[in-house]
Amino acid sequence: MIKMIELPYPLDALEPYYSKQTLDLHYHILYKGYVDNTNKVQNQLKEARESNDFSHIKCLEKNLSFFGSGIILHELFFKNMGPAIPTSPSVSLMEQIQKDFGNYDQFKMQFTEAAKNVEASGWCLLVWEPRFEKLEILQCEKHQDLTLWGCIPLFVLDMWEHSYYLQYQTKRPEYIQAFWNIVNWNEVNKRFQKIK
Numbered sequence: 210m211i212k213m214i215e216l217p218y219p220l221d222a223l224e225p226y227y228s229k230q231t232l233d234l235h236y237h238i239l240y241k242g243y244v245d246n247t248n249k250v251q252n253q254l255k256e257a258r259e260s261n262d263f264s265h266i267k268c269l270e271k272n273l274s275f276f277g278s279g280i281i282l283h284e285l286f287f288k289n290m291g292p293a294i295p296t297s298p299s300v301s302l303m304e305q306i307q308k309d310f311g312n313y314d315q316f317k318m319q320f321t322e323a324a325k326n327v328e329a330s331g332w333c334l335l336v337w338e339p340r341f342e343k344l345e346i347l348q349c350e351k352h353q354d355l356t357l358w359g360c361i362p363l364f365v366l367d368m369w370e371h372s373y374y375l376q377y378q379t380k381r382p383e384y385i386q387a388f389w390n391i392v393n394w395n396e397v398n399k400r401f402q403k404i405k
C-alpha cells in the first residue's frame with residue numbers, strides 16, 4: 210500500500226508566492242486522491258489476476274498510469290518547492306544548463322514559455338535524458354502524456370488550474386513568475402548529483 214509523504218514544510222511556508230489555502234487543498238484533497246486511487250486500482254488489478262477476469266483491463270491500466278503518475282509528479286513538485294530563501298543551481302548543474310540551453314536565462318525563458326503553453330491540464334518539467342546525456346524541458350499533458358522514456362525529472366511545475374486558479378485566476382504567467390521564487394534548488398541539485 211502506498212502512503213502519502215509528509216510535506217517538508219508548513220502549509221503557509223510558501224506564502225506569498227503560493228498560498229496556504231491552495232497548498233492545503235492541493236496536498237490534503239488532490240494529492241490524497243491520487244494516493245487513494247492508485248491503491249484502489251492496484252487492489253482491482255490484484256482481484257483481476259486472482260479471478261482471471263481481465264474484462265476491465267484497459268481501464269485499469271489507464272487509471273494506474275494516470276493516478277500513479279499523479280502521485281509521483283506531486284511528490285516531486287512539493288519537494289522541489291520551499292520557503293523563499295535564495296538557493297541556486299550547483300556548479301555542475303549550472304554547467305550542464307549552460308551546455309544544453311546556452312545560458313541560465315535562455316533555460317529559464319524556455320521553461321517559462323513551455324509552462325505557459327501547456328495545453329489544458331498538465332505539467333512542465335526539467336528532466337535529464339540519459340540516452341541523450343542532456344537536460345531537456347518537457348510539457349506533460351494530464352500526468353502521463355508526452356514523455357521521453359527513461360528521463361529523470363529534476364524539477365516539475367504543476368500547470369493544472371487547481372494549482373494556481375484560487376490565487377492567480379487566469380494569470381498563468383504571474384503564477385510561473387512566482388514559482389521561480391520558491392524553487393528549492395538544493396533539492397534539485399541533490400537529484401542531479403544522484404544522476405551524475
Ligand code: MN
Binds near residue numbers: 235239283367369372
Ligand atoms: Mn496538482
